[in-house]
Amino acid sequence: MNPSKTTTYLGIILGVLAVSTASIFIRMAQGEAQALSIAAYRMIFATLLLFPVVFIRYRMDLAKINWSTWWKILLAGLFLAIHFASWITSLSFTSVASSVVLVTTTPLWVAIFGALLLKERPSKSIIIGLAVALTGSIVVGLSHEIPTWFMQSAENATTAVKTSSSMLGNLLSLVGAWAAAGYMLIGRKVRPQLSLPVYTFLVYGVSAVLLLVAVLITGTPMAGFHGQTYLWLVLLAVIPQLIGHSAFNWALKYIPASLVSIALLGEPVGSTILAAILLHENPVFLELVGGVLILTGIYLSSRSGNSAERVGQ
Numbered sequence: 001m002n003p004s005k006t007t008t009y010l011g012i013i014l015g016v017l018a019v020s021t022a023s024i025f026i027r028m029a030q031g032e033a034q035a036l037s038i039a040a041y042r043m044i045f046a047t048l049l050l051f052p053v054v055f056i057r058y059r060m061d062l063a064k065i066n067w068s069t070w071w072k073i074l075l076a077g078l079f080l081a082i083h084f085a086s087w088i089t090s091l092s093f094t095s096v097a098s099s100v101v102l103v104t105t106t107p108l109w110v111a112i113f114g115a116l117l118l119k120e121r122p123s124k125s126i127i128i129g130l131a132v133a134l135t136g137s138i139v140v141g142l143s144h145e146i147p148t149w150f151m152q153s154a155e156n157a158t159t160a161v162k163t164s165s166s167m168l169g170n171l172l173s174l175v176g177a178w179a180a181a182g183y184m185l186i187g188r189k190v191r192p193q194l195s196l197p198v199y200t201f202l203v204y205g206v207s208a209v210l211l212l213v214a215v216l217i218t219g220t221p222m223a224g225f226h227g228q229t230y231l232w233l234v235l236l237a238v239i240p241q242l243i244g245h246s247a248f249n250w251a252l253k254y255i256p257a258s259l260v261s262i263a264l265l266g267e268p269v270g271s272t273i274l275a276a277i278l279l280h281e282n283p284v285f286l287e288l289v290g291g292v293l294i295l296t297g298i299y300l301s302s303r304s305g306n307s308a309e310r311v312g313q
Contacts, residue, residue, distance in 0.1 A: 015245070016270055019245065020273075021274060025236040025240070034220050040208065042241055045241075047208045080183045087173060090170070090172035091169070094172075102174045103180070107262045110184050133296075135293055136297060184248075184252070203249075
């Protein structure tokens with residue numbers, strides 16, 4: 001029996017709240033761990049925590065997976081690994097504002113590629129909500145930059161040139177958005193065929209292996225951290241990954257990928273609130289405005305009873 005619309009939306013809200021903690025835990029761990037090791041540990045711990053559940057209750061399901069499904073799982077794991085590796089690494093080269101603006105274009109790519117590949121035609125409500133929510137994410141991302149731009153002199157503004165480092169960071173952020181879109185679209189296709197624990201275990205496992213290989217190739221340190229750093233890495237795997245991303249993967253079975261991806265735009269709102277409480281980073285006015293726009297976009301997108309129309313039906 002499919003869950004009710006209310007239950008599905010409550011699951012998405014739980015996912016948004018959970019993934020909103022990711023930036024907090026990453027900030028705590030970055031004192032010692034590098035971006036690639038943080039991404040690898042996130043997926044490794046999540047996979048290990050899922051292993052007992054899958055082995056005890058769902059191991060028979062693994063033998064039933066056909067090769068057509070396996071290659072999609074491998075591809076989804078690859079996209080997820082690229083997403084985390086590129087997005088977290090981008091923060092070392094570009095500003096948080098630029099990174100957030102580019103990464104939160106994921107719903108745009110999901111809507112476009114979803115229409116082309118999955119034949120999911122976004123409804124008018126989703127298109128309007130997407131535009132409003134993306135506008136909000138841009139406002140949140142640039143909330144600290146816009147006042148600076150206004151205070152700059154015309155001479156400084158015209159002579160400002162981006163460094164090659166920031167350009168690399170922006171490119172990595174965009175790659176993260178593309179990879180996240182691919183991950184969401186494949187999940188929409190494969191998720192109805194597998195139980196949630198099996199799907200998340202396999203995709204997280206593939207991502208963990210690929211990230212670990214990247215760590216070994218680059219020589220990124222994975223040991224020698226203080227115990228508190230490992231605690232943040234475990235919490236990063238449990239709350240935003242196991243709870244947050246699993247909630248989104250669960251929802252992908254019942255609603256279009258474009259709507260689930262729009263809900264991801266609620267993460268900056270939750271992260272801002274947590275940062276104010278835990279890190280004493282109070283939001284500026286533009287961040288509050290952007291947060292309102294994001295929530296409005298999510299609401300507009302969820303108003304439609306039929307959030308996506310199947311072409312040809």
